[in-house]
Amino acid sequence: MERMRKMKTIPKVKICGIRSMNDIEILNEYRPDYCGFVFAESKRKVGLTEVKELIPYLQKEILPVGVFVDQEITFIMKAIEAGIKVVQLHGDEDQQFINELKIKINNNQISIWKVIRINKEIASDREPYLNINGLIFDKYSAVAYGGTGVAFNWDILSGKTFEAPIVLAGGLTADNLKDAVRIVNPFCVDVSSSVETHGYKDKEKVKVFVKKLKSLNLFNSQ
Numbered sequence: 034m035e036r037m038r039k040m041k042t043i044p045k046v047k048i049c050g051i052r053s054m055n056d057i058e059i060l061n062e063y064r065p066d067y068c069g070f071v072f073a074e075s076k077r078k079v080g081l082t083e084v085k086e087l088i089p090y091l092q093k094e095i096l097p098v099g100v101f102v103d104q105e106i107t108f109i110m111k112a113i114e115a116g117i118k119v120v121q122l123h124g125d126e127d128q129q130f131i132n133e134l135k136i137k138i139n140n141n142q143i144s145i146w147k148v149i150r151i152n153k154e155i156a157s158d159r160e161p162y163l164n165i166n167g168l169i170f171d172k173y174s175a176v177a178y179g180g181t182g183v184a185f186n187w188d189i190l191s192g193k194t195f196e197a198p199i200v201l202a203g204g205l206t207a208d209n210l211k212d213a214v215r216i217v218n219p220f221c222v223d224v225s226s227s228v229e230t231h232g233y234k235d236k237e238k239v240k241v242f243v244k245k246l247k248s249l250n251l252f253n254s255q
């Protein structure tokens with residue numbers, strides 16, 4: 034039983050900040066598990082019309098994730114109509130908002146992921162979220178809600194369990210991936226900045242990141 038608890042598996046992977054047909058082609062070739070569309074204010078922001086056009090070209094095994102920051106439920110519902118399967122709440126949405134969203138969605142095929150943005154530590158008095166399917170840990174920044182390319186101290190998550198599977202985000206790279214996975218043991222890793230060149234997704238970097246993840250040997254310290 035003790036051994037089972039310590040067993041680590043290769044996490045799923047989400048590539049975030051997809052905005053063009055070229056990006057979709059890269060993902061279709063290297064097959065991450067999730068494709069992130071940022072609907073929030075960002076240099077990577079996309080609109081409903083673009084996403085509606087892009088999703089039909091995405092391989093069916095790659096699930097479209099919508100990234101929202103404190104946006105209206107009516108807008109999120111339109112994104113779901115456009116094909117979004119995972120709602121990633123990356124702002125200051127509270128439990129009441131999550132509950133209302135869950136009722137409105139009324140579909141267990143649609144997942145809800147909620148972010149916790151880490152400044153230094155996790156608040157010791159935090160209330161666990163209800164009605165979520167994933168808990169994203171990302172680095173806090175005073176200037177942006179996400180996609181900063183900066184990592185936090187993963188040790189604060191080491192050995193901890195939470196109310197939902199962990200999605201690890203923030204400054205992940207092909208080089209630090211193995212350490213991150215060994216320490217946090219997440220259900221999914223989420224990357225954006227390190228697989229870009231000059232602000233656009235880079236085919237070679239996506240390839241290296243996904244291949245590195247899929248070939249991780251978590252029982253070997255090398």
Ligand SMILES: O=C(O)c1ccccc1NCC(=O)[C@H](O)[C@H](O)COP(=O)(O)O
Pocket residue numbers: 048049050069071073074075076077100102123171177178179180181182183202203204205223224225226227
């Ligand atoms: O990516 C953005 O531009 C963004 C903007 C506003 C809110 C959230 C955003 N991204 C959320 C993500 O899921 C990113 O993949 C995550 O923050 C990791 O990004 P990075 O540190 O650049 O790998």
